[in-house]
Amino acid sequence: MALAVLSHIDVRPVEHRVSDAERAERMTNPGFGKVFTEHMVTVRYVEGKGWERGELKPYGPLLLDPAASVLHYGQAIFEGFKAYYQADGSVKTFRPFANAQRFNRSAERLAMPALPEEIFVEAADALIREDRAWVPAAIGESLYLRPLMIATEAALGVRPSKEYLFVLFASPAGAYFSGGVKPVTVWISEDYVRAAPGGTGFAKCAGNYAASLLAQKQAQAEGCDQVVWLDAIHRKYIEEMGGMNIFFVYQEGGRSVVVTPELTGSLLPGVTRLSILELARELGFGAEERKVTVDEWDAALKEGRMTEAFACGTAAVITPIGRVKSKAGEWLVNRGATGPVAEQLREALLNLQHGVTADTHGWMHDVC
Numbered sequence: 001m002a003l004a005v006l007s008h009i010d011v012r013p014v015e016h017r018v019s020d021a022e023r024a025e026r027m028t029n030p031g032f033g034k035v036f037t038e039h040m041v042t043v044r045y046v047e048g049k050g051w052e053r054g055e056l057k058p059y060g061p062l063l064l065d066p067a068a069s070v071l072h073y074g075q076a077i078f079e080g081f082k083a084y085y086q087a088d089g090s091v092k093t094f095r096p097f098a099n100a101q102r103f104n105r106s107a108e109r110l111a112m113p114a115l116p117e118e119i120f121v122e123a124a125d126a127l128i129r130e131d132r133a134w135v136p137a138a139i140g141e142s143l144y145l146r147p148l149m150i151a152t153e154a155a156l157g158v159r160p161s162k163e164y165l166f167v168l169f170a171s172p173a174g175a176y177f178s179g180g181v182k183p184v185t186v187w188i189s190e191d192y193v194r195a196a197p198g199g200t201g202f203a204k205c206a207g208n209y210a211a212s213l214l215a216q217k218q219a220q221a222e223g224c225d226q227v228v229w230l231d232a233i234h235r236k237y238i239e240e241m242g243g244m245n246i247f248f249v250y251q252e253g254g255r256s257v258v259v260t261p262e263l264t265g266s267l268l269p270g271v272t273r274l275s276i277l278e279l280a281r282e283l284g285f286g287a288e289e290r291k292v293t294v295d296e297w298d299a300a301l302k303e304g305r306m307t308e309a310f311a312c313g314t315a316a317v318i319t320p321i322g323r324v325k326s327k328a329g330e331w332l333v334n335r336g337a338t339g340p341v342a343e344q345l346r347e348a349l350l351n352l353q354h355g356v357t358a359d360t361h362g363w364m365h366d367v368c
């Protein structure tokens with residue numbers, strides 16, 4: 001569904017665009033989240049008046065009052081989804097309405113106002129059309145869209161802000177983890193938890209990430225790439241890996257079954273997670289949501305019932321897990337190599353996102 005008329009956003013592009021040569025230079029090995037396009041969209045909200053008309057304008061710093069409540073009490077949420085260059089030369093985004101819906105579930109949890117889904121998607125469409133030249137063409141590369149909302153009212157009283165700013169900007173993305181899809185080593189965090197029942201685990205809020213950074217530092221000090229989070233109560237059920245959902249591949253009754261931890265409220269409900277559950281069934285694998293403990297992870301591997309583990313998310317798509325380390329010891333998954341199921345799912349997802357295979361789910365959204 002293309003929105004031909006911009007009904008919510010005024011377009012005021014830069015006067016002088018970056019030259020083709022400079023853009024090509026900046027887009028060479030962009031990594032993740034370091035290079036930004038020439039425009040951004042902002043939409044202001046004022047309690048009692050609602051969302052104002054949005055503005056597409058040159059990318060640049062925001063002006064904030066030092067008393068803006070986001071700087072003190074942390075009402076800040078974000079999203080992440082991608083635009084992909086298609087085999088036919090067009091550009092499409094992957095399931096943007098799913099992100100718009102999750103954005104509003106995050107907003108609700110942080111007592112922030114809902115943003116109409118059509119404004120969320122229109123903002124992205126307008127930005128991508130303006131900065132189309134920044135969408136990388138290679139498979140596995142994409143234009144990453146980063147929508148966010150912050151509380152901007154200058155008020156130090158502890159209560160929900162009465163003013164907010166929605167911002168959306170874009171960043172050309174190569175491979176998320178440097179070094180391509182080589183399997184990662186994970187550290188099982190026993191000292192820290194990411195989220196607890198009744199908390200903000202299901203919301204994509206900035207605070208969740210702030211609280212995760214020390215654990216990530218500890219993982220790196222242990223020689224690992226990423227943290228694996230356990231549930232806050234029993235400290236034994238596996239929840240996520242860093243900022244990604246996690247999957248295990250079992251062999252059951254002669255076929256591969258992908259298993260991901262069930263959503264409990266403390267896990268982030270990933271769009272990639274949901275898409276993989278569907279794609280796995282179509283590829284003839286079993287697909288289940290259920291609890292998996294750390295002990296089960298170790299035991300199932302030793303008994304040959306489990307053959308692979310991988311993490312998934314918009315930014316890095318699918319990242320195999322090759323080695324697991326905890327205070328108790330360490331073990332290898334699939335001898336430390338990428339497994340065939342992770343490989344097959346990654347390829348199926350990327351082919352769908354780039355229009356190499358037909359979109360039978362209605363997941364792709366036409367942009368330009």
Ligand SMILES: *Cc1c(COP(=O)(O)O)cnc(C)c1O
Pocket residue numbers: 080204240242243244245268269270271272273312313314315
């Ligand atoms: C964003 C995120 C994910 C992945 O969600 P996708 O919609 O697949 O990108 C998983 N876990 C956490 C903690 C996240 O913030």
